[in-house]
Each structure stands twice: as structure tokens, then as C-alpha cells.
Amino acid sequence: MKAADVVRGVWEAMEARDWARARSLLSDDLVTDWPQTRERIRGGDNFIALNSAYPGDWHITVEETLGDGDRAAVRATIVNGAETFHASGFYEVRDGRIVRAVELFADPGTPPYDRSRWAERY
């Protein structure tokens, strides 16, 4: 199983609330960093526990994945009620399981200053 398929599998299993499937694609000693909040989640079990307890009726759309040897990246959209997060993740995979993850969650907003000379809104 290619690294990008492992990563896609985890995100799609989370969307399906198939926690056993998601867990099967994570190493026991997975280390996940969320640098925005400087949180580190140690272990596949804690990753599943935290994500399965995440509040709200959230839904994931995997926008794209890339694989490069034993590494992979994902871009996904997460809609949680009225909130939307633009997520990205960067991973290392070994023996079909993720061993290292860095995940980012970008919030929507308005342009912080006027740059309409160069950028249109869509």
C-alpha cells in the first residue's frame, strides 16, 4: 500500500467513523504534531481517541494526496456545522502505517488588507 493511499485511507475512515480501520493504518508509536497549538499526540490510540471525541458533526472531503517514497501529504476540507477548516497533513509511513504526522488547520477569513489589485474574490 502506497504512502498516499495509507494517508487517504485514514482520512476517509475518519469520515466514515470507521475507527478500527483508521487505527489499523497508524503505528502504535505514531507521533502527531499540531504546531499551531503546540500539541503533540503520542500513539495511535491517542490519535484515534482525540479525533473520535472531536466535537461536532464534522465531515471531511479529501481534496488531494501526494506520495513521495515513504512520505505523503494530504489536503482536505473539514466542514463542522457553520465552520470550515482547510486542513493539510504531512506524513511518514512505514510498513503500511503512519509513524509521523504534522497536521495544520487553516481557518477562513477576510483578506487582512486590500490586495484586490492582484487577487479577485471567488
Add this chain to the structure above:
Amino acid sequence: MKAADVVRGVWEAMEARDWARARSLLSDDLVTDWPQTRERIRGGDNFIALNSAYPGDWHITVEETLGDGDRAAVRATIVNGAETFHASGFYEVRDGRIVRAVELFADPGTPPYDRSRWAERY
């Protein structure tokens, strides 16, 4: 030049304020989306104009790049005075130039609820 090297080249050229170098790695008809603000930047020239005018004494560290055929992804940290952004970008490259980009900028913050049972702070 591999897709990941093109992408790294653009980010490193921006850090060096070598705008001619950065521009040489962008297609004339590059389309860049910033989905958080729903901004679309059409053209390599507008990409350079917007980024070169971005306020502040910002500095980029490229944390990692991945390449997958004609696609690439980057994770970077941008420090702009007291602000830090955790950036990610997903790209398509053709003939050594980026033709399509989606870029995300994640802000630091505090955990939105107590999840310290599963995640340590670092």
C-alpha cells in the same frame, strides 16, 4: 528540474527577495487559490506583485517538500514580526514552472477545548 525543486526554489527565492528568480519558476498563466479568503491570483506577475508587497519583515523556513510526478507540496513556517504562520502549498508544475497552486496559512492559537488527556503541549 523536479516539481518539488521548482516549488522549493520559489519559496527560497521569496525568502531571498530574488523576485526575478521566483518569477522564472512561475507560468505566465499560473492560477493560485487562497481558499481561506477565497482569493484567486491570476498570473505569475500578480503572484509576484502580491507577495513582494506583503507587509512586514517576513521570513520563510521551508520545512519539507514532496514531489509526486508533476505535482508537489510544501510545508513552511513564516515568521512576520510577532506573528507565525504555518503554511502549506499544493502545486502542479509543467515545463519547470508552476501552473496551479493552492496555498494555506494556519495561525497559531490555543487548544479550543480541553484535550490534554490525549495531547501534551510542547
